[in-house]
Amino acid sequence: GESVGLHLPTLSVQEGDNSIINCAYSNSASDYFIWYKQESGKGPQFIIDIRSNMDKRQGQRVTVLLNKTVKHLSLQIAATQPGDSAVYFCAERGPLTGGGNKLTFGTGTQLKVEL
Amino acid sequence: DGGITQSPKYLFRKEGQNVTLSCEQNLNHDAMYWYRQDPGQGLRLIYYSQIVNDFQKGDIAEGYSVSREKKESFPLTVTSAQKNPTAFYLCASSTTSGILNEQFFGPGTRLTVL
Numbered sequence: 001g002e003s004v005g006l007h008l009p010t011l012s013v014q015e016g017d018n019s020i021i022n023c024a025y026s027n028s029a030s031d032y033f034i035w036y037k038q039e040s041g042k043g044p045q046f047i048i049d050i051r052s053n054m055d056k057r058q059g060q061r062v063t064v065l066l067n068k069t070v071k072h073l074s075l076q077i078a079a080t081q082p083g084d085s086a087v088y089f090c091a092e093r094g095p096l097t098g099g100g101n102k103l104t105f106g107t108g109t110q111l112k113v114e115l
Numbered sequence: 116d117g118g119i120t121q122s123p124k125y126l127f128r129k130e131g132q133n134v135t136l137s138c139e140q141n142l143n144h145d146a147m148y149w150y151r152q153d154p155g156q157g158l159r160l161i162y163y164s165q166i167v168n169d170f171q172k173g174d175i176a177e178g179y180s181v182s183r184e185k186k187e188s189f190p191l192t193v194t195s196a197q198k199n200p201t202a203f204y205l206c207a208s209s210t211t212s213g214i215l216n217e218q219f220f221g222p223g224t225r226l227t228v229l
Contacts, residue, residue, distance in 0.1 A: 009155075034217060043121075043205050043220035044158075089157060093216070102173075103218055105157035 012112045019077040021109045023090035026071060030092040034103065035064060035075045038087045047075070047088075077111075085113045118142065119221035121206050126226045128193070128200070136191045136224045138206030145211045147189035148218065151175060152203040161204075164189055165211055193226060201228045 013019045025033070031052045036044035050057045050064045050073075057064050063076040073090050087108040094102050119140040128134045140147065146165050150158040160173030164183040178197025183189055189208075193200045203225050207218040 032216070036220075041223070041225070043119075043207075043223045046217055046219070049217060102160065102163075103158075107155070107157045 009107070010110045010112065012114055013080050014114050015080060015082060017080055019075075019080045019084070019111060021075045021077075021088050021111065023073040023075075023106055024071060025073060025090070025092045027092060027094055027104075028068075028071060030094055032093040033064070033066065033073050034091045034093075035062075035073075036089045036091065036105075037084075038089065038108070040086075044089060080111075080113050082113045082115065085111055087111070119206060119208055119219055121204075121221035121224050123224060124222065126224055128226065128228050130228055131195045133192055133194050134226065136193065136204055136206075136226070138189045138191065138221060139187055140189075140206075140208045140219075140221075141187060142208055142219060143186075144208035144219075145186070146209045146216075147183070148207040148209075149173075149179070149181065149189070149191045150205045150207065152205060152223075158205060161191065200226055202226060 034049045035047040037047050038044040048059045048062050048064050050066050055066055061078045065074045087110050089105050089108045091103040091105045122137045148163045149161040151161055152158050159175050161175055161179050162170055162173050162181040164170040167183055167186050170181050170183050178194055180192045203223050205223045206221040209216045209218045
């Protein structure tokens with residue numbers, strides 16, 4: 001079946017450094033991707049999204065890169081701060097049987113920011 | 116404030132009991148979803164609803180039931196038939212129109228079976 005996975009389960013970075021979180025996806029028909037941030041005991045929060053017709057999209061301190069050739073997605077966080085410590089999930093959108101869309105989530109990467 | 120609320124935050128249940136988790140949204144979204152999250156794992160889809168009075172099974176629907184009598188509400192019942200119900204349950208909603216259908220999540224309910 002189709003799957004979304006992450007290369008690194010845990011990423012430790014120094015405060016102020018840039019972070020890069022990677023994600024591999026297998027469904028070449030996926031047309032939309034989202035990065036979510038989940039803090040302990042809370043629901044996921046939207047960070048940034050990207051459509052499949054784009055290679056790069058920037059937000060505030062975050063950038064998402066999409067490489068459709070190798071089916072790879074990455075999230076870059078600039079000047080990582082202690083408040084960025086969380087689990088980050090990528091999700092890809094595919095069709096639902098009854099119509100509409102379904103998000104398939106990866107297992108997540110734990111980002112730890114060291115002072 | 117617009118958003119999704121889930122209650123209760125923590126829920127304890129004895130084996131053999133059914134329990135219902137609440138999910139309410141005031142975002143005027145047509146679609147609502149229930150996910151289950153286990154430690155160190157991603158989210159798995161239990162049930163979803165695209166419109167009022169209609170819902171569909173997700174990937175792990177066995178042992179669960181839902182209803183969608185109102186647009187704002189999508190309660191999930193964890194039945195005694197669910198063999199391993201202890202988990203973190205997340206509700207989400209989204210629009211169904213347009214190209215981008217970001218899902219907004221509630222704060223979650225942590226269910227523990229004693």
